[in-house]
Amino acid sequence: MIICKWQQTDNLQVSQLEKECFSDCWSLEMIVSAYNNPNFLGYVAKVEDLVIGYIAVNYCLDEAEINLIAVSENYRRKNVATMLIDTMINELKTLSVEKIFLEVRRSNKGAQALYEKLGFTYIGVRSKYYQGVEDALLMCKVIKE
Template sequence: MNLMIDITEMKPQHVNEVYSISEEAFPLPWAKDELVRETVNPNALNLVALHEGKVVGYVQCWYTLDSADIINVAVASAYKRQGVGHRLVRDLILHLKERNVENVFLEVRVSNLPAQRLYKSMGFITLSKRERYYVNGEDALVMNLQI
């Protein structure tokens, strides 16, 4: 069953919890001060998922004109597979539509099947592959959703 969550814009007070989730999720997490800067970046849209006041997931995106890139999305381990990732991406897309964005892009590791399934379930298609895109030499799939 899906978890009861509220989705809201990321604010500086969420950054410590977002950082903890990112440390668990990514080999090279963003520094806390970089995350704080993103909360005031006019070309960024960052959302957090709150469960009983606690941050359980987040998504970061950059956008210009009619195009957006999802930079990071992660859910705390204990809250995975309860619809949080889907809600974050769905709400992000709704916000982007309001800002007249028409195309959403993202890169995902070829080995990251959970994330690829999430994106495909939301209608993203694979456009191309970027070879050795990641620091460890892994390829990325470039995915796109027209909204």
């Protein structure tokens, strides 16, 4: 497994994996549009040429937000997401980003366990943020050394 910079040619595979991982997935058009944003930064995890995980952030000045993160079901609990986040944090530090934010569904206990393990803390709640039904928990990690 290797972690590499997310290239334009990865967009299609990412969107296929996104469909497998989320009921309210981003479409290919949304992914392409995010990729084309100058403040986009992304990494993919690959086994041979197959994308098995991805992370994308949008960053501005000293803050970044994780917009996309998922790992293919067959490759979970093997530290792939941890490696993607660590790689991203290392690059964000070189860009003088100091804080990373994310939103996670209240019901998504697995992702919350991952973020807690990596030092993210809860900073707020967006009530009924998802489809007007489920809360989003806001988390943050300070990465400034």
